[in-house]
Amino acid sequence: MKKLFIAALFCLIGTTVFGGEIAKGYIYEDTNGNGKKDRNEVGIASIAVSNGSDIVLTDGKGYYEISVEDGNTVFVIKPSGYAFPTDENNLPRYYYIHKPTGSPEHYKFKGVTPTGKLPRSLDFALVRSPEPDHFTALIFGDPQVRNRTMLGFYERKIVSELVESKGVAFGVSMGDVSDEDLDLMGPIKQVTGKIGVPWYYVNGNHDTNYDADTDILSNETFIKYFGPPDYSFNYGKAHMLVIDNIYFPNPERPDERRWASMSGLRDDQRKFIRNDLALVDKNKLVVLMMHVPLNDPWNLANDVRSFLLEQLAKFDNVLVISAHNHTQSHAYYDKKDGWNNPKPLHEFIVGTTCGSWYSGFTDENGIPESMMPDGTPQGYAYLRVNETRYELDYKVAGKPASYQMGIMNPKVVIKDRHTPLFITVNFFMGYKDDKVEFRIDDGEWQPMKHTVMLDPEYQNMYYRWYQRETIPTTRCPGEAVPSTHIWRASVPAKGIPTGRHKIEVRAVTSSGQTFYGESSYLVADPPNNDFP
Numbered sequence: 001m002k003k004l005f006i007a008a009l010f011c012l013i014g015t016t017v018f019g020g021e022i023a024k025g026y027i028y029e030d031t032n033g034n035g036k037k038d039r040n041e042v043g044i045a046s047i048a049v050s051n052g053s054d055i056v057l058t059d060g061k062g063y064y065e066i067s068v069e070d071g072n073t074v075f076v077i078k079p080s081g082y083a084f085p086t087d088e089n090n091l092p093r094y095y096y097i098h099k100p101t102g103s104p105e106h107y108k109f110k111g112v113t114p115t116g117k118l119p120r121s122l123d124f125a126l127v128r129s130p131e132p133d134h135f136t137a138l139i140f141g142d143p144q145v146r147n148r149t150m151l152g153f154y155e156r157k158i159v160s161e162l163v164e165s166k167g168v169a170f171g172v173s174m175g176d177v178s179d180e181d182l183d184l185m186g187p188i189k190q191v192t193g194k195i196g197v198p199w200y201y202v203n204g205n206h207d208t209n210y211d212a213d214t215d216i217l218s219n220e221t222f223i224k225y226f227g228p229p230d231y232s233f234n235y236g237k238a239h240m241l242v243i244d245n246i247y248f249p250n251p252e253r254p255d256e257r258r259w260a261s262m263s264g265l266r267d268d269q270r271k272f273i274r275n276d277l278a279l280v281d282k283n284k285l286v287v288l289m290m291h292v293p294l295n296d297p298w299n300l301a302n303d304v305r306s307f308l309l310e311q312l313a314k315f316d317n318v319l320v321i322s323a324h325n326h327t328q329s330h331a332y333y334d335k336k337d338g339w340n341n342p343k344p345l346h347e348f349i350v351g352t353t354c355g356s357w358y359s360g361f362t363d364e365n366g367i368p369e370s371m372m373p374d375g376t377p378q379g380y381a382y383l384r385v386n387e388t389r390y391e392l393d394y395k396v397a398g399k400p401a402s403y404q405m406g407i408m409n410p411k412v413v414i415k416d417r418h419t420p421l422f423i424t425v426n427f428f429m430g431y432k433d434d435k436v437e438f439r440i441d442d443g444e445w446q447p448m449k450h451t452v453m454l455d456p457e458y459q460n461m462y463y464r465w466y467q468r469e470t471i472p473t474t475r476c477p478g479e480a481v482p483s484t485h486i487w488r489a490s491v492p493a494k495g496i497p498t499g500r501h502k503i504e505v506r507a508v509t510s511s512g513q514t515f516y517g518e519s520s521y522l523v524a525d526p527p528n529n530d531f532p
Contacts, residue, residue, distance in 0.1 A: 089193030111220025175204025175291030375455025430485030
């Protein structure tokens, strides 16, 4: 009965999409790893294959047929328990670009060279690979490399501490891989490949071919280096759906090129999303990855958010990951936002690997500190999945994993005197509902108040930068923006004996993760009897 069902489903989907050229071939288990289908290697049934909008399933022998048009990319949706072969840069080999005449020739940054006729048999290899339900993925917000100097910063500060990472299933760069010099996509891929795990890429607004006259031709260089901008794959009990939510040219600003991107989804993209999610088990964790956040004005200006919320609401376990903002935050959506599911939808807007565009003062290695304008240091995130549950961790580049918060407090206060100063904690992964407390030495824990405000450490850096009298060798930092993950409490002075005292901070997230940070301050006697 199962075989009959698969055959019927294959025929049903296949006959509804055929038209134009037909790509046909096998999805097979590559047992000897030579990258080609040998006579003794069998096909794999029920594997999903897409042309970017339609999806078909392989039959009992691993065979598929799907219609293709000039410009389509044919790709496989990886099932759990299998892995794709990877190239020399650890890019999974799961797609075939069908551009018989190539990308438009007049583009400043070149796209795909002519691919010619479809292969007689377009086969894709899978390798059997046990996948635990408990796994970890690396998440990179905007690398946004503009030139070779920035590429060097990216390699030395981010990639170098992750080379040959252990215990990581795969990684994802969340868009704005480049910063408008699309010729750097090849070198970025080479550098990122040194991490040593399969790596996937999201398209961002700064990855756009500004020469394009239509959105469907705006990602030609991205496709050349990274493959389809819309795709999906499974790992363990999770389904990863990656979409390109950048729309270019902007129909409201048709004469503008740079900075004229907006968020949008074409009809073929919407069809792919619907078809993809229709095949996903409702008990899986669905992770939607895209560049522009759901709550960004670009998404609110059209129906992108409402469409995605409608499609995702069918699942009880959903996480959205985005980037773009060069700050770090969390958003939760409920019924008032159009989310028709009793369980709130969580979106994690990850900070960036470029920080604030490789700007500001340099460290002892000559690399910009590049703190983000909300006070989040430059770094990257870990997505830790356990079946359908998940946790998110942030790693500050160049710091130990335990460094999860910045603490700013006065260094000296006068004993038994009122002070208007505060202990200010920037908990980089914090959300307003988290519980943040402090204590002095080993005293009682006391609550801190969540406060949306400018980060004082960033402001201090910003003003020092603009008061410098030397010629800068790095980019100027931007102005501070309100941070959503700051907590404050008044500095204790009354009743505290003179001497140095430890400030200990404890942050407990709503998921139960607990993080600690430490600082200290000196309580001193008044300098004289007339001290006010």
